[in-house]
Amino acid sequence: MAMFDAFAAIVRRDLVLAMRRRSEIANPVLFFILVITLFPLGIGAQPKLLQAIAPGIIWVSALLATMLSLDSLFRSDFDDGSLEQILLSPHPTSILVLGKITAHWLTTGLPLLIVAPLLAVFLGMPNQSLSILLLTLFLGTPILSLIGAVGVALTVGLRRGGMILSLLVLPLYVPVLIFASNAVEMASTGLPVTAQINILISMLLMALVLAPWPTAAALKMSINS
Amino acid sequence: MQSHTTHQLQGENLSCVRDDRELFTSLGFTVQTGQVLLLEGKNGSGKTSLLRIICGFREPDTGAVSWCGEEIPQSQYYSDMAYVGHLDGIKKELTVQENLRLSLALGRPGKLSIQQALEKVQLVGYEDTLIQALSAGQKRRLSLARLLITHNILWILDEPFTSLDKQGIVLVESLMAEHCANGGMMVMTSHHDVNLQGVDVQYIRLF
Numbered sequence: 001m002a003m004f005d006a007f008a009a010i011v012r013r014d015l016v017l018a019m020r021r022r023s024e025i026a027n028p029v030l031f032f033i034l035v036i037t038l039f040p041l042g043i044g045a046q047p048k049l050l051q052a053i054a055p056g057i058i059w060v061s062a063l064l065a066t067m068l069s070l071d072s073l074f075r076s077d078f079d080d081g082s083l084e085q086i087l088l089s090p091h092p093t094s095i096l097v098l099g100k101i102t103a104h105w106l107t108t109g110l111p112l113l114i115v116a117p118l119l120a121v122f123l124g125m126p127n128q129s130l131s132i133l134l135l136t137l138f139l140g141t142p143i144l145s146l147i148g149a150v151g152v153a154l155t156v157g158l159r160r161g162g163m164i165l166s167l168l169v170l171p172l173y174v175p176v177l178i179f180a181s182n183a184v185e186m187a188s189t190g191l192p193v194t195a196q197i198n199i200l201i202s203m204l205l206m207a208l209v210l211a212p213w214p215t216a217a218a219l220k221m222s223i224n225s
Numbered sequence: 226m227q228s229h230t231t232h233q234l235q236g237e238n239l240s241c242v243r244d245d246r247e248l249f250t251s252l253g254f255t256v257q258t259g260q261v262l263l264l265e266g267k268n269g270s271g272k273t274s275l276l277r278i279i280c281g282f283r284e285p286d287t288g289a290v291s292w293c294g295e296e297i298p299q300s301q302y303y304s305d306m307a308y309v310g311h312l313d314g315i316k317k318e319l320t321v322q323e324n325l326r327l328s329l330a331l332g333r334p335g336k337l338s339i340q341q342a343l344e345k346v347q348l349v350g351y352e353d354t355l356i357q358a359l360s361a362g363q364k365r366r367l368s369l370a371r372l373l374i375t376h377n378i379l380w381i382l383d384e385p386f387t388s389l390d391k392q393g394i395v396l397v398e399s400l401m402a403e404h405c406a407n408g409g410m411m412v413m414t415s416h417h418d419v420n421l422q423g424v425d426v427q428y429i430r431l432f
Binding site: 002005006008009010013016017020021076079080081082084085086087088089090091096220223224 | 277280281282283284300303304306307308310311312313314315316317318319323326327328330331332333
């Protein structure tokens with residue numbers, strides 16, 4: 001199907017681009033690792049405290065790392081005119097945008113997921129909550145990319161949109177942070193976490209369906225300025 | 226081929242205000258199959274704004290643009306048009322071929338294959354070259370090659386001759402004439418004198 005081909009072509013292109021600009025994908029992961037490794041140093045020899053705040057630390061770092069990577073989502077396409085070509089494509093812009101978001105998650109969310117277990121052990125997180133941590137990251141980081149895309153699309157036309165982007169996007173990230181870190185915390189004390197996981201799943205599905213449209217519309221607006 | 230059906234791009238009563246400055250008012254035009262609309266005017270006279278209105282990026286302050294009688298934006302229009310603007314729309318970290326493949330996936334396949342199009346614009350041998358190694362003129366030719374590989378009737382070109390050498394200009398002019406002879410049409414701006422033989426050219430002068 002032509003529309004799926006276009007979607008796949010966008011994902012493939014962005015992955016190739018990410019491979020050729022390696023520093024750009026390395027940045028968020030490095031940030032994630034650095035922040036998390038600094039916490040034990042800052043807090044000192046208090047393993048109990050560290051263990052208690054570990055879910056929060058990992059999730060806050062993941063959130064900030066994603067924020068850091070958001071600007072690159074549409075920036076280069078905006079600057080070199082590729083975005084115009086994407087908007088002029090006969091295929092639905094929201095599908096093409098979803099392709100870009102998918103590639104963004106594969107290059108920023110997925111690496112976080114891969115290094116997270118190591119960092120969790122580093123913070124002394126109990127084993128039973130490790131799988132829940134991974135599950136929340138797996139469900140939560142795509143939500144961050146999807147919501148972030150709307151914010152970036154709105155601010156990509158501005159010279160210095162960084163600050164506005166954070167103000168726009170961070171409040172929307174808060175629910176993800178609350179439910180995800182709460183789930184990990186509950187899991188470490190052996191309590192059931194089905195409710196939080198279900199809420200995360202529903203948030204992911206909602207973002208998946210609802211985010212591409214405003215993103216496409218916002219891009220059309222940004223290209224106008 | 227679509228060459229026997231006539232297509233028509235029409236602008237009616239268009240006006241554009243930018244930063245409280247009226248760029249143009251009650252502008253109208255009709256372009257049909259085989260015709261070229263050439264926009265002239267000094268810098269800042271609104272040529273690019275008009276092109277962006279025709280592309281549907283910008284809404285006109287009054288009036289409307291229609292394609293085959295139907296107001297844009299509409300889906301048929303976007304599969305019939307192609308735009309090459311100030312920005313090339315090509316990724317400098319990708320190779321020539323990778324860039325063209327993406328354009329092909331974003332549009333619908335046209336008359337020529339990627340290889341044939343590269344032959345036409347004389348970029349054979351550069352398939353696997355990264356764009357950052359190409360000169361400005363070669364990049365321009367590559368962005369014009371995009372017009373050849375996808376299906377389109379209307380070409381919207383903003384200064385297509387920028388950074389092309391004399392030979393390149395002649396080459397692009399011949400491609401344009403060929404496109405118009407095969408049932409295409411064009412709307413373009415240019416600082417250069419455009420030499421299109423046997424093509425019906427209309428002029429709009431913006432002040």
